[in-house]
Amino acid sequence: ATAPVIDADDEEVAQSISVIFFFNVLAAILFPILGNLIGFSTTSGEAFGIFAGTAVNDTSSVTAAAATWDSMWGLGTATLDKAVTLHNTGGAVLEYATIVKLTRTLAIIPITLVLAFLYTRKGQKSQGKGVSLKSIFPFFILYFIAASLLTTVAVHFGVDASVFSPIKTLSKFFIVLAMAAIGLNTDIVKLIKTGGAPLALGACCWVGITGTSLLIQHVMGLW
Numbered sequence: 198a199t200a201p202v203i204d205a206d207d208e209e210v211a212q213s214i215s216v217i218f219f220f221n222v223l224a225a226i227l228f229p230i231l232g233n234l235i236g237f238s239t240t241s242g243e244a245f246g247i248f249a250g251t252a253v254n255d256t257s258s259v260t261a262a263a264a265t266w267d268s269m270w271g272l273g274t275a276t277l278d279k280a281v282t283l284h285n286t287g288g289a290v291l292e293y294a295t296i297v298k299l300t301r302t303l304a305i306i307p308i309t310l311v312l313a314f315l316y317t318r319k320g321q322k323s324q325g326k327g328v329s330l331k332s333i334f335p336f337f338i339l340y341f342i343a344a345s346l347l348t349t350v351a352v353h354f355g356v357d358a359s360v361f362s363p364i365k366t367l368s369k370f371f372i373v374l375a376m377a378a379i380g381l382n383t384d385i386v387k388l389i390k391t392g393g394a395p396l397a398l399g400a401c402c403w404v405g406i407t408g409t410s411l412l413i414q415h416v417m418g419l420w
Contacts, residue, residue, distance in 0.1 A: 198305050202312045212392055215383045216399040221258035224403070228252065229266040235411070237270075237420060244420040245270075246293025251410040254403075256298050257372045263294035299341055306338065 237245040
Protein backbone atom coordinates (compact mmCIF):
# COMPACT_ATOMS: atom_id res chain seq x y z
CA ALA A 198 0.00 0.00 0.00
CA THR A 199 2.78 2.45 0.87
CA ALA A 200 5.29 1.35 -1.79
CA PRO A 201 4.01 3.66 -4.57
CA VAL A 202 3.82 6.54 -2.10
CA ILE A 203 7.47 6.36 -1.02
CA ASP A 204 8.78 5.27 -4.45
CA ALA A 205 10.12 1.97 -3.11
CA ASP A 206 11.62 -0.29 -5.77
CA ASP A 207 10.78 -3.98 -6.23
CA GLU A 208 13.85 -5.21 -4.35
CA GLU A 209 13.08 -3.04 -1.32
CA VAL A 210 9.47 -4.18 -1.27
CA ALA A 211 10.48 -7.84 -1.62
CA GLN A 212 12.97 -7.53 1.23
CA SER A 213 10.39 -5.87 3.48
CA ILE A 214 7.80 -8.56 2.75
CA SER A 215 10.39 -11.30 3.27
CA VAL A 216 11.36 -9.95 6.69
CA ILE A 217 7.71 -9.63 7.73
CA PHE A 218 6.83 -13.13 6.59
CA PHE A 219 9.95 -14.64 8.15
CA PHE A 220 8.67 -13.57 11.56
CA ASN A 221 5.06 -14.34 10.63
CA VAL A 222 5.99 -17.97 9.95
CA LEU A 223 7.70 -18.13 13.34
CA ALA A 224 4.60 -16.58 14.93
CA ALA A 225 2.23 -19.07 13.31
CA ILE A 226 4.34 -21.91 14.72
CA LEU A 227 5.34 -20.50 18.12
CA PHE A 228 2.40 -18.31 19.21
CA PRO A 229 -0.10 -21.18 19.70
CA ILE A 230 2.48 -22.90 21.93
CA LEU A 231 3.21 -19.63 23.77
CA GLY A 232 -0.50 -18.97 24.21
CA ASN A 233 -1.03 -22.37 25.77
CA LEU A 234 1.92 -21.89 28.13
CA ILE A 235 0.60 -18.59 29.47
CA GLY A 236 -2.93 -19.89 29.92
CA PHE A 237 -4.93 -18.84 26.85
CA SER A 238 -6.22 -22.41 26.48
CA THR A 239 -8.27 -21.95 29.64
CA THR A 240 -10.20 -19.01 28.13
CA SER A 241 -13.01 -19.03 25.58
CA GLY A 242 -10.58 -18.33 22.77
CA GLU A 243 -11.11 -14.60 22.77
CA ALA A 244 -7.70 -13.90 24.36
CA PHE A 245 -5.65 -15.77 21.77
CA GLY A 246 -7.74 -14.38 18.93
CA ILE A 247 -7.02 -10.83 20.10
CA PHE A 248 -3.36 -11.72 20.64
CA ALA A 249 -2.97 -13.17 17.15
CA GLY A 250 -4.86 -10.26 15.60
CA THR A 251 -2.63 -7.67 17.27
CA ALA A 252 0.78 -9.39 17.36
CA VAL A 253 0.99 -10.89 13.84
CA ASN A 254 1.70 -8.51 10.98
CA ASP A 255 -0.25 -9.95 8.04
CA THR A 256 -3.85 -11.03 7.65
CA SER A 257 -3.08 -14.40 6.06
CA SER A 258 -0.53 -15.15 8.79
CA VAL A 259 -3.02 -14.11 11.48
CA THR A 260 -5.41 -16.61 9.93
CA ALA A 261 -2.71 -19.28 9.94
CA ALA A 262 -1.86 -18.69 13.62
CA ALA A 263 -5.52 -18.69 14.67
CA ALA A 264 -6.33 -21.79 12.63
CA THR A 265 -3.30 -23.53 14.16
CA TRP A 266 -4.55 -22.62 17.63
CA ASP A 267 -8.03 -23.91 16.85
CA SER A 268 -6.63 -27.21 15.61
CA MET A 269 -4.21 -27.62 18.54
CA TRP A 270 -6.15 -26.31 21.53
CA GLY A 271 -9.58 -25.14 20.41
CA LEU A 272 -11.26 -28.53 20.13
CA GLY A 273 -10.71 -29.80 23.67
CA THR A 274 -13.00 -32.76 24.15
CA ALA A 275 -14.92 -32.01 20.98
CA THR A 276 -16.68 -34.74 19.09
CA LEU A 277 -15.65 -35.67 15.57
CA ASP A 278 -18.66 -33.77 14.18
CA LYS A 279 -17.63 -30.61 16.05
CA ALA A 280 -14.05 -31.02 14.86
CA VAL A 281 -15.23 -31.23 11.26
CA THR A 282 -17.45 -28.17 11.76
CA LEU A 283 -14.57 -26.13 13.22
CA HIS A 284 -12.30 -27.24 10.40
CA ASN A 285 -14.83 -26.19 7.75
CA THR A 286 -16.08 -22.94 9.24
CA GLY A 287 -13.28 -21.76 11.52
CA GLY A 288 -13.56 -21.48 15.29
CA ALA A 289 -14.24 -18.48 17.49
CA VAL A 290 -10.49 -17.78 17.75
CA LEU A 291 -10.25 -17.35 13.99
CA GLU A 292 -13.20 -14.95 13.97
CA TYR A 293 -11.77 -12.84 16.80
CA ALA A 294 -8.33 -12.77 15.18
CA THR A 295 -9.65 -11.78 11.75
CA ILE A 296 -11.87 -9.00 13.08
CA VAL A 297 -9.07 -7.56 15.23
CA LYS A 298 -6.53 -7.73 12.41
CA LEU A 299 -8.79 -6.15 9.81
CA THR A 300 -9.67 -3.42 12.29
CA ARG A 301 -5.93 -2.78 12.60
CA THR A 302 -5.71 -2.81 8.82
CA LEU A 303 -7.94 0.26 8.69
CA ALA A 304 -4.89 2.18 9.95
CA ILE A 305 -3.43 1.75 6.45
CA ILE A 306 -5.79 4.48 5.25
CA PRO A 307 -4.50 7.36 7.44
CA ILE A 308 -0.90 6.08 7.20
CA THR A 309 -0.87 6.03 3.40
CA LEU A 310 -2.70 9.34 3.16
CA VAL A 311 -0.26 11.06 5.55
CA LEU A 312 2.73 9.58 3.72
CA ALA A 313 1.21 10.61 0.39
CA PHE A 314 0.78 14.16 1.65
CA LEU A 315 4.36 14.35 2.96
CA TYR A 316 5.97 12.79 -0.13
CA THR A 317 3.78 14.76 -2.54
CA ARG A 318 4.82 17.97 -0.87
CA LYS A 319 8.45 16.84 -0.94
CA GLY A 320 8.17 15.78 -4.60
CA GLN A 321 6.48 18.98 -5.66
CA LYS A 322 9.24 21.01 -4.04
CA SER A 323 12.07 19.02 -5.60
CA GLN A 324 10.75 17.61 -8.89
CA GLY A 325 7.19 18.83 -9.29
CA LYS A 326 5.87 15.26 -8.89
CA GLY A 327 2.56 14.29 -7.32
CA VAL A 328 0.93 11.09 -6.05
CA SER A 329 -2.42 9.77 -7.32
CA LEU A 330 -4.81 8.94 -4.46
CA LYS A 331 -6.35 6.19 -6.59
CA SER A 332 -2.98 4.43 -6.92
CA ILE A 333 -2.33 4.30 -3.18
CA PHE A 334 -5.76 3.85 -1.58
CA PRO A 335 -6.14 0.30 -0.10
CA PHE A 336 -9.40 -0.62 -1.83
CA PHE A 337 -9.38 -4.15 -0.38
CA ILE A 338 -10.47 -2.59 2.93
CA LEU A 339 -13.61 -1.30 1.21
CA TYR A 340 -14.26 -4.81 -0.13
CA PHE A 341 -13.91 -6.17 3.42
CA ILE A 342 -16.40 -3.65 4.78
CA ALA A 343 -18.84 -4.37 1.93
CA ALA A 344 -18.59 -8.14 2.48
CA SER A 345 -19.08 -7.71 6.24
CA LEU A 346 -22.17 -5.56 5.69
CA LEU A 347 -23.58 -8.02 3.14
CA THR A 348 -23.14 -10.97 5.53
CA THR A 349 -24.57 -9.05 8.48
CA VAL A 350 -27.64 -7.86 6.58
CA ALA A 351 -28.23 -11.27 5.00
CA VAL A 352 -28.05 -13.14 8.33
CA HIS A 353 -30.18 -10.48 10.02
CA PHE A 354 -32.95 -11.00 7.45
CA GLY A 355 -32.99 -14.76 7.88
CA VAL A 356 -30.44 -16.07 5.36
CA ASP A 357 -28.76 -19.22 6.72
CA ALA A 358 -25.08 -18.51 7.52
CA SER A 359 -24.17 -21.88 5.95
CA VAL A 360 -24.84 -20.28 2.55
CA PHE A 361 -21.49 -18.51 2.92
CA SER A 362 -19.54 -21.70 3.75
CA PRO A 363 -18.36 -22.34 0.15
CA ILE A 364 -17.04 -18.76 -0.01
CA LYS A 365 -15.18 -19.28 3.30
CA THR A 366 -13.62 -22.46 1.91
CA LEU A 367 -12.59 -20.59 -1.25
CA SER A 368 -11.11 -17.75 0.83
CA LYS A 369 -8.98 -20.23 2.79
CA PHE A 370 -7.71 -21.67 -0.51
CA PHE A 371 -6.70 -18.20 -1.74
CA ILE A 372 -4.95 -17.45 1.57
CA VAL A 373 -2.92 -20.66 1.21
CA LEU A 374 -2.20 -19.74 -2.40
CA ALA A 375 -1.00 -16.26 -1.38
CA MET A 376 1.27 -17.69 1.34
CA ALA A 377 2.76 -20.16 -1.15
CA ALA A 378 3.31 -17.41 -3.74
CA ILE A 379 5.13 -15.22 -1.22
CA GLY A 380 7.23 -18.20 -0.12
CA LEU A 381 8.22 -18.91 -3.74
CA ASN A 382 9.43 -15.32 -4.04
CA THR A 383 11.44 -15.41 -0.82
CA ASP A 384 15.11 -16.41 -0.72
CA ILE A 385 15.80 -16.98 2.99
CA VAL A 386 19.55 -17.47 2.48
CA LYS A 387 19.86 -14.22 0.52
CA LEU A 388 17.70 -12.46 3.10
CA ILE A 389 19.96 -13.56 5.95
CA LYS A 390 23.13 -12.66 4.03
CA THR A 391 22.04 -9.22 2.84
CA GLY A 392 19.29 -8.24 5.25
CA GLY A 393 21.04 -8.06 8.62
CA ALA A 394 19.71 -4.64 9.55
CA PRO A 395 16.14 -5.29 8.31
CA LEU A 396 16.08 -8.62 10.16
CA ALA A 397 17.31 -6.96 13.36
CA LEU A 398 14.65 -4.26 13.00
CA GLY A 399 12.01 -6.90 12.27
CA ALA A 400 13.04 -8.87 15.37
CA CYS A 401 12.82 -5.77 17.57
CA CYS A 402 9.38 -4.88 16.20
CA TRP A 403 8.20 -8.50 16.54
CA VAL A 404 9.27 -8.77 20.19
CA GLY A 405 8.01 -5.25 20.97
CA ILE A 406 4.57 -5.78 19.43
CA THR A 407 4.21 -9.22 21.03
CA GLY A 408 5.11 -7.89 24.49
CA THR A 409 2.88 -4.85 24.12
CA SER A 410 -0.10 -6.97 23.04
CA LEU A 411 0.28 -9.33 26.00
CA LEU A 412 0.83 -6.47 28.45
CA ILE A 413 -2.23 -4.49 27.36
CA GLN A 414 -4.43 -7.58 27.37
CA HIS A 415 -3.23 -8.40 30.88
CA VAL A 416 -3.85 -4.84 32.10
CA MET A 417 -7.36 -4.91 30.56
CA GLY A 418 -8.07 -8.24 32.25
CA LEU A 419 -8.58 -10.19 29.04
CA TRP A 420 -6.40 -13.05 30.31
